[in-house]
Amino acid sequence: MKIDLNQNDYLSRMGKCLLYWSCFSIISSFHGTFFLIVSILFSSIIILATIREFYLKKK
Secondary structure (H helix, E strand, C coil): CCCCCCCCHHHHHHHHHHHHHHHHHHHHHHHCHHHHHHHHHHHHHHHHHHHHHHHHHHC
16 A cells, blocks of 8 residues: 555654654753753744645645
């Protein structure tokens, strides 16, 4: 069974965002508050960019 990457593009991007966010959360839990703040900012930027691209593709 072949998976069409164009149909699952949005889901794969959201999966990558969740993966990056979880990795940064794990790293920040070992390094303290500064890395926690940086990880939250970085993950929110990734998620907002992905949502924006999804809405631009819809139009």
